[in-house]
Amino acid sequence: MRITTRAKTQHPTLDTPAEQVNDAEGGTERPSRRSFFFFGALAAATLVPKAARAQAPSRKRRIVEKDPIDVAPEVAPTESVAAFAEWDSPLSRLVRRATLGITKAEVARANQLGWQGYLNYQLNYTRINDDAVEGVVAQKYPLLAQTSDLLFSASATDIRNQLTEGTIYRAAFSQRQLYHRMVEFWSDHFNQDLDKVGYLLVADQRDVIRKNALGRFPDLLKASAHSASMMAYLDQSASRNKAPNQNYAREIMELHTLGVDGGYTQNDVAELSRVLTGWTIQGRGTFVFNPAIHDWGSKVVLGVTIPAGSPSLGQDGIKEGEQMLDVLVNHPSTARFIATKMLRWLLTPDPTETQISTIASVYRATGGDIKAMIRAILNDTWLPAAPMKLKRPFHFLASALRSTVPTVTSLSPMNSQLTSLGHPIFSWDTPDGFPDKIEYWAGNIVPRWAFGTTMSNLNSATTLLVDTTTYRAGSPDAAVDLIDQNFFGGEMPLVTRTGLLSYIKAGTFTDARVRETIALAISANAFQWY
């Protein structure tokens, strides 16, 4: 079965009804207590920009030519990097942060809807018609819709390929761009290794991550805690009352909720692992509570006493763990931890204390409403002052697909490219997920350049086909202008424009030259940032 689909991402309909856009959750038609607090948080946010700007770094790296006996403070490699001078449109900065790659079409949409309108449009993702993309995913990657019972018998290679390629396809071509940015974020937050959990991960991605990516954090955490895949990944399914396994109990506090400095002790880990005994898997991937392996003794976790129970309570034994999940999602450390991590993902590697406490207060006021937190983070004073971030390879690859708009018959070449780029999704083996740190990714630059070459030369009717006709239709100058529009949102830095013009004119204006110039655009410094 071959489905040739011209991705429609580049040709959006801009007739989004205004009432849909304005129908934001927490909007004026529901003056609930939640939204009251939410607006309070936004009001607080408006007080911040001065502080944020004061900390905004200068454009260039600091080169300190000091007297050698001076001792300079250590400059962290996460030093904030201000945006290119050419990136002067605040709306385009919002598009870069809210998507997996700026395109002409998204810039036009943002210009039409304005800051809040565009943000609301992306946040209310269920109102964005994504049938075309979901239709392709359903046809090309049918395993992603199957139950664990059926997936049990599917080939592991098929599962890996469909999961990886389906994720790339959605990230690159879905209209629900901000949603997929958050799918990526939560997939790392609740990271699992496909090599360990196998087919179980399909249901986790679908029913935990994609279902709750823009929902409420408590729902997301609880869905994860009831996921067979997570139980397998962190050995919870192997824990027994006589000798509990501490893996999940530790990571749910360290990585999923409180953070490593969130105020728990090794004793809390041990006690929570006893609480969670019995949380396990039955059959081919059904989460169950098994009272026969539950530790019914009394426990104290994070100062909360859970009195001794007895096996006669049966299924009610799960309530001990449910109670602790509530304690975790309502813990102030969780609000701060999630706020900090989301700020780092969406705004800046180094959020200020004010930013953290502001977003943490949104978490607490809204019961962990992810949309409300994003709305407060991506405000039009913080974001224009925020430093650039380096695209991680998955983001880089998705943005190259969004800019080249290939005809996609199969994404299999992209699957292996992710591995070459050092970002094989679903294969990070430790539970902390792929890093979101520039010092981790910056050195691996040669594979990005090699990817640019590979991507620009894709000309296959059976996998991917990059059509260069429009680039060759006019002059070399027009080709570079088109690259500016398609790859840089019309804000290509001067040094890159000069370099590309020089390159494209240094040889005959052939298809090969054009493809090489596209490869260099993908390889360029400015294409690595967002």
Add this chain to the structure above:
Amino acid sequence: MDDQHDADCGCEEYNELSRRQFLTASAGISAAALFPAWLPKIVMSKNYSSTRDIIVSIFQRGGADGLSLCVPFADPNYYTSRSTIAIPRPDSSATTKGINLDGFFMFPQAMTGGAAGTGGLMPAFAAKDLLIVHATGQLNNSRSHFDAQRYMEVGKPVDPSLVTGWLGRHLASIPPLNPSAPLRALGVASGLQKTLVGAPKTLPIADPTNYTIGGSATTQPQRVAFLQGDYAAADEPLHSAALDATNTVSLLKSVNFTGYVPANGAVYPNSSFGRALRSVAVLIKANVGIEAAQVDIGGWDTHSAEDPIAGSMFRTMQDFSNSIAAFYADVIATGSAVTLVSVSEFGRNVRENGSQGTDHGRGTVMFAMGKGIAGGRVLTKNWPGLAHEVLADGQDLQVTVDYRDILAEIVQNRLGNPNLGVVFPTWNPTMLGVTR
């Protein structure tokens, strides 16, 4: 190099070396290539040694079970604590019995190439080139993989302001072995390991055998020229990475990886760890100025079904030992000035858990290998034992040797860098006779 880090400035983690000064010290090489601007400024060591070993640093990620890697079979508590995953004593009749090292410790067969006990790491041990340090690790008691790895790689616990790694600071504080080398160190990884952060002219290279930007060979110089121009004003750390990368592409193109024949008939396992050590061996023998390599091996987080006799821990240990054994035969036994050292962030509980695995613990083992290593023994300092009442937190082998004591002695005596206050800030190492 007028500055010197001396005892008087022990209160400070770094002294500063100006970029200009650094340039003077190594005339002819661009500043950015030598010393990325975003890195902390580190004083150069004055009394460094001009002859020194290349270091291959290994991180066993996940918290390696030292009690399976080097088993204290003479401690009866080992057998009572591990009812399903213990390895039989060397004097037992079991076919799966361990290989005696010194009457107290033994290797599992996974580490010796099988039951005969003559393969794997045994030749290096017998030649006194392999040292095993036991009940070692970090004094900090974090059981978080990520904190514990960070502390160990940084070389100092719980200091958020310290962002460089111990090996990075070593390289930053000693002039290059070969001043014209485009690449001083590599991490065989897709992202630079923390251990190497701060090292000048250092890149992560996941596969050194295939390090190219692809495309037409004819236009490649022009395309590289575009990249050099486009990244000339890039922000750090991308600027330095791009410059080092373009230079390293040319370097690695000149190295013949595919035609390489290891010495002594050594056979590297076709695992990611084995291939990584093979590539490092090729680079060492190519004599292109590589001074350090960081190589990782995962698979040590054995919470369930550990099975060091035939299961997952067996396979991980076998890959570890066979790969290092090949490197030993190929590189170290042939006399190359190379020291190899291996660490893990923590050990595992003495008592096995309910899933035939072990949870995060404290003390574990380290390995050091080289002609300059005083090997052929298991080094312990007041072996604490495995009796319940002496265990750390009632569950773990105590840490009696700080891992920095081992590394510091190697840095000073094998890597020729006396500047230990920079490499391991605020740590005053005890020399235990690790080196010859």
